[in-house]
Amino acid sequence: MVLKVKNPGLFTTVQDKGRSGHQAEGFSPAGAMDWRAYMLANLMLGNDGDSAVLEMTLHGASFEVLEDTVIATAGAEMPMHVNDRAVEIGTVVHVLKGETLAFGGASEGARTYLAAAGGFDIPGVLGSTSTHTRSGIGGMHGRTLQTGDRLKVHGGSVTETLLRVKNFENDALIRVIPGQQYDRFKENLDTFYESGYELTKDCDRMGFRLDGAVLEAAGGHDVLSEPTQLGSIQIPKDGKPIILLNDRQTAGGYARIATVALADIPKLVQKRQGDEIRFKEIDVREAAVLYKEEIDRVNAGFYFETDNNFSLHRRPLSEKIESIMKR
Incomplete structure (x- = not known):
């Protein structure tokens, strides 16, 4: 020992x-x-x-x-x-x-x-x-x-x-990829990307519950349960985003507007109650390149x-x- x-x-x-x-x-x-x-x-x-x-x-x-x-x-x-x-x-x-x-x-x-x-x-x-x-x-x-x-x-x-x-970067910008039910939020995308969201006291290894502008889903917030993934951003019935993290449930039944890019997960999980984050949309190809570049920087001693x-x-x-x- x-x-x-x-x-x-x-x-x-x-x-x-x-x-x-x-x-x-x-x-x-x-x-x-x-x-x-x-x-x-x-x-x-x-x-x-x-x-x-x-x-x-x-x-x-x-x-x-x-x-x-x-x-x-x-x-x-x-x-x-x-x-x-x-x-x-x-x-x-x-x-x-x-x-x-x-x-x-x-x-x-x-x-x-x-x-x-x-x-x-x-x-x-x-x-x-x-x-x-x-x-x-x-x-x-x-x-x-x-x-x-x-x-x-x-x-x-x-x-x-x-x-x-x-020292790592600690800015508030979190890059995201459009999620499975992205189209349900077309009328709310400006709100999602232009509004800041604050981390609440309900943030742990399972996920981060955010406070900020309410998002409405066309056709409702419920979906058939689907497998979840790291960084999925669910929008439950109250319209406030929840970011699913490492200890998340394996399946979820709320509409997902976006998914946090893997390259930005380290920055996200170092945030704490009261911190504000803002979202920026990127595509899957860019997210993959950013993640590979970040892994390369770590391994190269950057x-x-x-x-x-x-x-x-x-x-x-x-x-x-x-x-x-x-x-």
């Missing part, structure tokens, strides 16, 4: 790339909501692309370090401390046995990802370690982390790096920069000696 949970935070779960191929059986994909931050945290450690991480929401967790390891973080700006030493999000950190690793409340963004050397060693369910709390599968017994939970990591060597993750704060880079052996000498 490497980490013991002292405080689980607000909503901390084990996630990976997601559980694919089981929606027909009623199992949502789950998986890391900000796929870009998830990839970057693992890349910094040289982990496999589907390695399990911890996803912390709005307020992070705290841990007792049980064995020396190396961690990396990416995503929302959360205060992070190793004992009493402040460490910035987006860096690689050596943590030593006996230390406390603690995260606070996010000052910007909503979700921070914690990766460990080799990835967290969690049994898979239906091909994934991702937690889906509504069905109670994956991760730590299908639930959020609890005080006292102990986490193992696969471990392995980590190449010393002086890189850090750059989101990394040189970390000139050398005080953050620890020499574990010298710190162990210093700790022994203080006893």
Whole structure:
């Protein structure tokens, strides 16, 4: 065991790339909501692309370090401390046995990802370690982390790096593709694209409920239940959009006006209650190109920069000696 949970935070779960191929059986994909931050945290450690991480929401967790390891973080700006030493999000950190690793409340963004050397060693369910709390599968017994939970990591060597993750864009523009019932909203498209929508308190891993201009569907808002997809924007009877996300139901019966482009999902899921978003229409071809370009940027290191704060880079052996000498 490497980490013991002292405080689980607000909503901390084990996630990976997601559980694919089981929606027909009623199992949502789950998986890391900000796929870009998830990839970057693992890349910094040289982990496999589907390695399990911890996803912390709005307020992070705290841990007792049980064995020396190396961690990396990416995503929302959360205060992070190793004992009493402040460490910035987006860096690689050596943590030593006996230390406390603690995260606070996010000052910007909503979700921070914690990766460990080799990835967290969690049994898979239906091909994934991702937690889906509504069905109670994956991760730590299908639930959020609890005080006292102990986490193992696969471990392995980590190449010393002086890189850090750059700040991400945080503008309000979300690009979307016309949805299955787009034609039902022809009289409301100007309203949809020209009005801003605010995230309500009802925003979680299942979906984001928005507040703003009401949209009316010609022929009604109900449809025969159809398979859902990541980013589907449903318009229920009250006319207020709901964006379906990773833990969504596998089928839905409300008209869908649009679908969020995959390239903009990371930006969307880092929004929080009270934030405003605006929609811009693009076509499927453009959405595919944008997603490919974004994946290429991640893998090519575009989101990394040189970390000139050398005080953050620890020499574990010298710190162990210093700790022994203080006893």
